Amino acid sequence: DAGVIQSPRHEVTEMGQEVTLRCKPISGHNSLFWYRQTMMRGLELLIYFNNNVPIDDSGMPEDRFSAKMPNASFSTLKIQPSEPRDSAVYFCASSLRPAGTNEKLFFGSGTQLSVL
């Protein structure tokens, strides 16, 4: 299996622009997670889905952030409008078993976002 695939690997944009991050989970996995990693705050869970349904989005920092999972093989995280403080590495992860069942997570390589 190719693992969790994220795109793009790097994104540089200007403040106010819309940013869309993409994720393809491992085939057959039932849960998908979006994390943000910064030096100051470490690894933060933003949102997670079970069977394509958003379960908990309490980690999404503001209404500027939104995430969708239209099918089992694709998810997006959108920031509109972007701000410099959104600069971070964004990880997508998937797991075979539903979140809340002692799942093992498989992480993608991340998207390094820089908002100027």
Place this chain on the structure above:
Amino acid sequence: GDSVTQMEGPVTLSEEAFLTINCTYTATGYPSLFWYVQYPGEGLQLLLKATKADDKGSNKGFEATYRKETTSFHLEKGSVQVSDSAVYFCALFVGYSTLTFGKGTMLLVSP
């Protein structure tokens, strides 16, 4: 709420030195405990886990023992290599929740 506290890094060692990275936790229930590793430019990957008290997780020469009495899960390796340079995350899981990660500890191993 549930939380994980790790020692701050970076931890700087010479090759073949002994490694300990401390991890303590606070949990409302009876957690499972994990160590994840993040190599440069990559996502996290599971290194080892333990699901009950006194269990020892091990992988790639790394070990950690679930100590309920001290609420700890310290990571150890007897002889580190340059290729072990990475960020190490301690994490816990309590039923009907998701993983709670610590802030990570960077390990730098020099030849």
